[in-house]
Amino acid sequence: MNAPPAASPSPDHSAARGAVKWIAAQTLDWARSDGERWIFVAKAMLAAFSALWLSFRLGLDAPYTALATTIILAMPSSGMVLEKAFYRFLGTLVGCSAALVLMALFPQQPPLLIAGMALWVALCTGGAAMYRNQQSYSFVLAGYTAVMIAVPSIDAPANVFTLAVTRVTEVSLGIICSAVVHDVIFPRRHSRAVMRTVQARYVGFIDFCRQVLEHGITPADAELHHLRFAADIAALESGRAAAFFEAGHSRSHTRQLHAFNAAFMTALTTFYTLHRLSYRLRMAGASPVLELVEPMVAHLAQSLREDLTPARLARMRGELAADIAAARARLA
Template sequence: MTLPSWRDWLFSAKAFLAAMLALYLAMALELPRPYWAMATVYVVSHPLTGATRSKAVYRIGGTLLGASAAVILTPLFVNAPTLLSLVVALWTGSLLSVSLLDRTPRSYLFMLSAYTLPMIALPALNSPENIFDLALARSEEILLGILCASVVSALLFPGKVAPIFSARLNSWLGDARDWACELLSVGTRSQAGGHASRHKLAADILALDQFISHLSYDTTSFAMVKNARELRGRMSMLLPILSSLSETRQALLQYKDGIPAELTALMQQVAQWMSGDDSSAMRRQAPQLQRQLAALKQEIASGDGWQALLIAHGLARLQSLINLWLDCRLLQQLIVEEHPTFSWKPAYRHWPVGGTARHYDYGMMAFSSLQASAAIFLASQLWIQLGWTDGSGAVIMVAIASCFFAALDEPAPMMRTFLIWALVSIVLTTVLLFMVIPAAYTFEMLVAMLALPFLLVGTLFTRPQFTMIAMMLTVNTATFLSLQGAYDTDFTAFFNGNVATVVGVSFALLFSLLVRPFGIELAIRRLRRASWHDLAETASGRRLEDYPQLTARMLDRLGQLIPRLAANGHDQLPLVFSELRTGFSVLHLQRDENALPGPAGVRVQHVLDGVAAHYHQALALRLQPQTAAGLLAQIDTALAQVLAEPRRNDHHVLTVLNALVELRITLFPAAAGYAMTAADLPLPAGGVSP
């Protein structure tokens, strides 16, 4: 762990200044719980001004929604505590499910409203007539904290998303370039290095989604956000293209003469071109590479043999890679330049990249929501039956812990971390509250005493691996201190409140361990089964309504799978990429088979039926079976029939041909080379003559 940089200290100082400003104003306005304003600052603060602004907007909405629900629902059920507990549990679970369905910063609005209701409603059970005042005070204190955090973030050395986004783009595109250059190199590629590059690129795409969502709050330039989304789509397409190139390369290396020298030279030129830093030069050089590629296709890839088909397929993927990379670099230049000097036209037009569909595991989302509701209801019943005065605090912590970690495959480890750092916060608060703060006679002295711990912990916010720990420490400590306009600490109340916190988090942890013993393994299996289902349905022709959305969903599912596979040490990455390439091949065949009338179209449909049967069998067996040899024969028959087409150079025919080659090397990587001719073709079903 390195020492904090000046940027870390700057963010920490800004957050502390905003927190002290919020605390001072809350005390001056005589709000009942000024420490809520202080804690809110640390909840919404972010090194990037746009992210702070987005969190502030959604926290305001979530607070007002939860507070309004508390004001409406509490008086209705105040005389029926069990029924109120059920209403609170159902509200939290319902809003949590909506939050899980929204994978943008907007989800924060629904999550916050989910646990704001119990935070306001449960403590008011002893005095329900004050529910409106409590909800109003809660809203005022949070709004004050948000206002202070937003103003300080915007006025003092604002951290803009756009410049940092530009720096991150260099890193992300560097990961893509590294994988491509490893693949295009002449020597034997390191398997571990290739896997690492693929992991990084998939993670980069997920991170890019988050930056794009914050970018819209940071700039008034609609064009920048639009260009960032275009870039995201093209970076996603690099995954199947590079994976396909890798498999084609391996298939060619099985021949005695290996990869033809001309193709090797072109691959090295493309790798050198991709390593360039001058986008303008790359734009000038790209047409020359495309001409070389077209000439090479005429020279060494014009035959009907399997090696020629592999070379033609590799050249097609290389062409897509050139176009995608050119688009990525030009879009990066447009994002970086405040006043672009050129207008961009997409070079990659082969496949739509604008889909926004995402994969959602509705079953696990429903389970997570029901788990949160059940935990809150059971904790509420224990509180009611025991008659524990401070038990509402425990139920609130159950709600918070259940909501915070509901999206995780294994919430228990993070709940355990939450509990540990809550205990650390209690120790820190005890020292500050009973040994340090009593010596503070003025607000200035109080600020000086709080500065050291909060400034030190604040430097951790800018490091992703420590962000959650920093938030737990600062927010919990600010809340546990319960600072008021005058020092008036009751040790009994302090002790009972902290016990409630520990009991609440512990209950949520134990309940999670009890009802959710499964984890990443189940998530991986469900994601792969969802992939098989999509593949089977698409091959059957049942899900062809929107190709961009199907493409986006497949790529999103890949992005969810890769970090889980990496975390669990699974070696299923080649299978996952194979399924992705199979999906694209099936989409190509479904889209273009209608351009092949007669026998060729029939043969292609047989292949699609075989792929559908294979993945339907996988769904039925709950595991991926050995690919049937009959499917290999169907692919070879379709290849021979398509090669016999008189319109061999038609765009649609070439697309179908490449898709069949892709299916063959994906589903049967170890099969001997294709060697069928049109004369060997059997009659297709229905008696149609070839």
């Protein structure tokens, strides 16, 4: 007996399946665009109201401090939140400690206390100018926190300890609420964005080098690209510091990113020098040096069009070293 033919799907079933696929696609698109923004807003509000409720529950003197801390720490990724939270706590703790020390040294001498605070603020300002990103922010916070604690206690030195403890408690409560909410509920890992940036920069820099070596880009555009790559170095260093605080980002990855950034900076400056010297040689006209350099440059540009596997890069290094040795022998 022949098997009965398989029943074809009904038009209603096909239409329902198509509708489900369309809804799933639209939902995924929304989750990648507006959905991320709304999730961020929801997490920021949850952290803020959690800190405010706990502050009222614990009977803290200034619940708005914990609320403001959660708003200040609201950042797009969990790594950025944890980084800023760490340095905010550190700056607050150091600033309160400095206020306690200054008040203990000059409890009844307001002029000396003001002079000590001025010196402390000057030191913190210098530290903020020396460092970047959240480290600079921590120095600024340590400076003005000491003033916020010490100045109201000039007429009542006995209150300085209470003010310092209250400030640290309120800020710590806001930090804990922000860190827990942003790192547990739909966390957005900064390390993934950093790795995508690294891959895009590698591809972009290789393409830029090839265009320059083939003389397919004007000197003005080359200068502009150099400035953009230099700005990317600082941006990647900032992203690496934020990714360090994420649990899934190991210390070995952080060291590798730091080494990559240092190597990229060296390659960028070296290639910029090579580009300027080559441009001056071409502007000066025909010369024996230019006749020797141009074939090597063309060979390197052609090699950059290939698939740059580790084995191919090793061969390119050997070929380039051989070409340089041959050129030096001809000049000798």
